[in-house]
Amino acid sequence: MDASSAFQDTLPLSSDALLAQLDDWxxxxxxxxxIPLRTVEDAKGVEDQFMVPGENALRLKNLYLRDKKKRNYLVTLEQSREIDLKALGAALGIGSLSFGSADRMFQNLxxxxxxxxxxxxxxxxxNDVRFIMDAxxxxxxxxxxxPLVNDRTVAMPQEDLMTFFDKIGCAFDWLP
Known part of the structure; x- marks a missing residue:
């Protein structure tokens, strides 16, 4: 199965259900x-179709990571930002980080x-995933x-995303 909306009914929460929840809130x-986007490069190839010129927008790349104590992290960065996992782990005071498996990501996210x-x-x-977001x-x-699938993208005002985090009880850290 891929990450497109064709398989959203196999997710714990479908993309349609998430969008309905956003509407309800x-x-x-x-x-x-x-088209399904699997990488930042894929995204750069289609973003001109819907990006508004001059818009103060943030396009993301996201990393699902684990530490040696098997704690899970979702790190969201500006898409062109370079990141060194060793330096990131040190900066967060959590030690060494590595990418989590697809199975663990499905289980936890x-x-x-x-x-x-x-x-x-x-x-x-x-599932006690720690969230860290680019400042x-x-x-x-x-x-x-x-919105949980890779053939859809939502453009959300930053204030509404912060409200979303409040609604779901998601505390997070800013990454300078």
């Missing part, structure tokens, strides 16, 4: 559909590789991310 977003997103914290908070998000007006 009165959160604003624009939904865009496109309810998503498949290619659809990693801050919105997956709707599942992650229940660049504080300056963005709009944040682009997948």
């Amino acid at each position: 009165g959160l604003t977003y624009q939904l865009h559909t496109h 309810g998503i498949r590789p290619g659809a990693v997103s801050p919105l997956a914290m709707i599942n992650g908070v229940q 660049a998000a504080q300056q963005a007006d709009v944040i682009y991310m997948h």
